[in-house]
């Protein structure tokens with residue numbers, strides 16, 4: 372059912388109608404009737420945020436390269452649009468051909484962040500189906516999820532038929548192909564979806580929650596999560612591509628401003644710095660780099676296909692790429708004459724990075740961003756953030772000394788073993804950086820300080836930790852407010868209001884799904900957006916479910932406690948994570964494994980043969 376008619380009227384009434392129109396340059400519109408398999412990929416946040424998600428673009432490109440598959444995009448409608456569609460009785464639709472979600476064979480939802488979870492339920496419900504997998508009709512699409520949230524799928528288990536664990540480049544295509552085969556079987560009477568799910572569970576990297584049972588101790592702790600049939604794998608090993616395939620280059624060019632309004636080129640995947648708070652550092656291992664030639668070729672194609680005036684070299688730690696200087700030099704030679712600027716996010720805090728930034732800087736030197744994350748050397752060693760005070764001050768010298776006016780510094784409070792003195796050390800360190808700035812740039816020097824609250828995440832050395840308590844958090848933010856009342860310093864901190872919710876959803880078990888569903892029924896939407904967040908809906912939902920966010924967010928776990936994500940295998944050994952936790956307590960850093968393998972286990976657990984992984 373195409374729903375063009377009443378839509379124009381609604382689009383005239385809502386905020387940013389460009390979010391809902393589609394038709395952008397490089398969007399792929401295939402013939403609906405003649406294309407056998409139809410996939411909708413959905414992102415649980417607004418268009419302008421979802422359009423900047425590289426993962427979705429990669430899968431969109433791979434699926435649409437297949438002649439027998441069409442792939443269309445869906446983003447979470449903002450509150451006004453949801454209200455209008457519901458009032459008009461119109462379903463949420465895809466941007467390419469405006470088909471309702473129930474017209475698709477497969478609906479895939481990316482789960483990038485816990486505070487987007489309620490939006491995933493809105494997408495399914497407004498798309499014409501029950502958000503609860505158990506309540507969906509046989510004719511409803513297969514509903515799948517992926518992305519970093521899938522590494523602890525349990526809180527969202529009730530809403531999805533299956534999860535793709537790990538990288539989707541190969542796994543998603545295999546799954547869609549298996550589905551196409553199953554669908555072809557429909558001619559002879561479609562076997563029940565349960566049969567398909569059983570087959571899918573054997574594909575590798577596919578987690579089908581309905582094929583596992585969660586058991587609990589009397590005190591409410593999880594006892595174990597076990598398969599309900601012998602042919603179902605006890606642990607689901609994440610999928611990884613041994614070598615990065617060519618990146619998408621015909622990127623969609625949006626009509627409205629998006630968060631990352633530039634061409635995005637992934638130069639490597641994974642990071643081996645091993646910061647102990649960082650989930651990306653473990654779930655995206657091993658490191659695989661693109662070569663200089665691959666990067667330059669892709670950049671040429673991308674700029675030609677999009678007309679973008681800026682290209683961003685994305686990765687978790689760009690300055691770690693083994694050929695980064697050659698990459699930057701080659702691109703600067705090509706982009707400079709075209710008036711295209713190059714941005715290098717996520718630089719290590721060292722003079723080398725400033726030199727790199729120099730190489731790409733063509734216009735006025737605005738700002739450089741670094742993430743020391745902790746103020747004292749003891750705490751940086753404890754969290755394994757390999758930046759010394761000398762590194763940071765040398766970086767400031769290099770930056771302010773070569774004409775930069777502003778440095779942005781990221782810190783976190785609430786990390787394991789942190790003391791008030793460690794937080795005071797943040798203010799002391801910032802004052803030293805400002806002093807360097809003053810010496811070189813006088814009153815023009817500025818240091819922006821952004822502070823977030825540390826949230827323990829699954830599959831990290833800190834997965835057993837408790838979230839910091841409110842009183843300690845308030846006291847430490849007060850220390851910073853007082854300590855950073857300094858000329859030339861801009862201080863901002865993330866409102867900790869949603870931190871406990873994020874912590875509880877990130878390490879929740881299957882029962883938390885009931886809370887998410889109830890909060891959504893009570894109106895929770897866009898929980899990451901301060902003005903949309905509805906704490907009262909969540910408080911009611913926890914009460915109604917007889918559960919507490921404190922149990923999930925603020926309770927330390929013992930080493931032998933079963934964790935809701937224990938049956939999801941990322942290749943990194945649990946013993947390695949515990950060992951890193953212990954090294955944190957001893958404030959002992961672990962070297963970057965580019966300098967030599969430190970035994971996380973990925974090279975033994977994952978099929979990396981013939982690829983470009985940096986593991987021995």
Ligand code: SF4
Nearest residue numbers: 964968969971974986
């Ligand atoms: S296996 Fe060794 S080299 Fe590979 S990511 Fe793990 S620690 Fe690093």
